[in-house]
Amino acid sequence: MTEPSPHDLPPLPTIVHAIRRIGVRQFDFSREVAVMAVVNRTPDSFYDRGRTFALDSAVKGCLDAERDGADWVDIGGAPFAPGPEIPAKEEAERVVPVVEAVRAASDIVISVDTFRPDVAHRSILAGADVINDTTGLADPELARVVADSDASVVITHSLASPRTPYASPTYADVSMEVADFLESRIERALGAGIPPERIIIDPGHDLNKNTLHSLELSRRLGPVVDLGYPTLVAVSNKDFIGESLDAERGARVEGSLVAAALCIAQGARIVRMHNVSESVAAVRMAEAILGMRTPSHLHHNMGERND
Template sequence: MELSRRLAVMAIVNRTPDSFYDRGATFALDAAVAAGLAAVEEGAAMVDVGGVKFAPGEPVPVDVEIARVVPVVRALAPAIAVSVDTFRHEVARAAIEAGASIVNDTTGLGDPRMAEVIAEGGASVVIAHSLAEPRTQHPRPQYDDVVAEVAGFLVERRERALAHGIAPERIILDPGHDLNKNTRHSLELTRRLGELTGLGAPVLVAVSNKDFVGETLDRERGDRLPGSLAAAVYCVLQGARIVRAHNVRETVEAMRMVEAILGWREPAFLLHNTRPEGNADAHA
């Protein structure tokens, strides 16, 4: 995907009963597929399908996770690029075989076999920064310099991906907003994101409806869209190229507007103050 003059939106489809945002609204197979197809219509460039959330909770067997994500991947792959949100190489392998072209790994290749599986399958990878084992509670996060430490982690994991044969153009980096970070950490990552967009790979940001937005603005999960869009726009102006989002239509339109402001995209039409003299636009 050419991203030098394009901002891509990755739509989120959680096939989980306990997702932090939609609380299981797309857990049923037909609902998950419908949400993915709706995202296509709304302008998403890719759909991220998850079967297990990263946050602490009861273990989910590998075969259950595969059964959740593979049918959705298979249904959506003919229509759009599909990412699978997983930290297990077995799930990544099954999803790639079903048509997934991206593996979104919130542990940044923490599974020792993940990079090998992605390389063998010819998929792209999103390497996210986190510290904890998935589904476990991490002690209160402490950083001397959160941006520098996240950068070091991402550079090391990118080298791991390259060493296992993943092509450099197939590597995407994600600073991991809110993943084992408090609100001040996530705000600092956002403020200094430009220090991460020069690490040698496109940067994805997952800021949609996150707790750092809610805590900053004192807003519950269903009322964080304005803050999420503000954070996303701030990030892309510092070089991020992919925005992972729950509210697809609104995020796509925000990104199209930024592209037009930057001169990367022409307006959909021109009418305002362009009519011949004597037939002026009433809204002048």
Template sequence: MIRRIGRREFDFSRQVAVMAVVNRTPDSFFDQGATFALDRAVEAAVRAAELGADWIDIGGVPFGRGPDVSVEEEIARVTPVIERVAATSDVVISVDTNRADVARAAIAAGAAVVNDTSGLGDPDMASAIASSDAHIVITHSVGPPRVEKPAARFGDVVGEVREFLVERTERAIAAGVPRDRIIIDPGHDLDKNTLHSLELTRRLGEIADIGLPLLVAVSNKDFVGEAIDREKEQRLAGSLAAMTSCLERGARIVRMHDVEASVDAARMFEATMGWREPARLEHNTHPTRNV
């Protein structure tokens, strides 16, 4: 489970990677365009790295329904951010895209990972990754992004997600992507309702058993809000609880909005597991003085 990703090395048998989110979009799910301006996007990425993020995920088009964005426009949104962050930090950079042409441009600009929320929906995506040194995140979703979908229905959501991820992994390997450059994501809330996402969380070990590094994106999602009846701006505590539940069940990469809180929670999880030494050791370590 040791992976060299970009300019960093991770031991996923005993380490959690915190992925920060930077969306250069005017209609992003959480920040609603706060980092759409180029300088704001770069500042947010650099600040996330300073706060301890291991990874920055840069997106130019949200997954949810909305107006079409051309390939050219998506490239114009993400590549300048990637170039500027890569020039200033060794943080891992991923591009959140489901288009092979955008992936190629992003990799050329310095991205080390393609975070594909369509799970190889573009038939050229696997070959684009195979011809590079980049990693691929294969995510479960149903049908194309950006369009209205019917109500979510699964017979066994965990079984169907697992089957999808195994099949798409095999497809990537057949196209020439080495297995050690593949990461999987069950896609919490992507074409799933709250009960589906909660069951995925409870049974996440069945996805981790596939044997590939497991990424989860649970931050501020609707299943968190609906589970505890909190609006989007009030979901930090629920998001951290969901994140920790996933870590206990085998997730090792977490895509989170609040970097500082998420890094603290991840490092505390590592410490309780015995994977990380305390940052300092002072409490009850001095002998009692006789008075």
């Protein structure tokens, strides 16, 4: 079977430390895309509405995601969307037992979606490999917690504090402004002692952005990818897809897969998704089309007969 040539790949910026060890797993982000499954231990998460709020349901959700092909699970205990604040103690009580149980059962990459230093510290001690901060290191103490560990960090663009409304966001050039914000927060991470090989970035689709902003980010991801760090996109079932298609939350899978694939074609290397088996198939197909992986087998029109 012929391996794809590097010359088959679309020209993309060099990724800082493209070969990365996250937990016990190794990724080559120059040639592969990781699928991150979403598992929220919250009663009011925007998509699953509490389906994995119970501890056993959350653990099962993580292990089911791995069986469906996910490389990574992202565990959250507090939604970003406006609403009552979740105390840090309660957030930790939601996520830490899930991290402990999943780590005992699996070597899958585990990230915890939190902006709180104490929750991050406890999660890392429990076995989390990554802290996924939707505030982009708004709290410098979180950067220090990550720097003092072996964990990686996802730096996400957002403008408001979690659970806080942000009415009518405006941008002159959303892609460039998001990239500028992420560049400044990368400097904050580096200054705190987080090495570049442990930094991942996320443009934050729909976070303090309207549908037109998220669509613009999806078609002009270049300024973010150009920063040179592995880019994560969290497009799954979000409102920009629902508003684009006039689709309720349960009918956004196809739109989510298209958005993820177009971002991958522009250089995204981690996709955060709810519908795992469908997402894995879409990602592997995108990798094959882009010359990043060989087909699982070759038979059609490969011999003297076309069976």
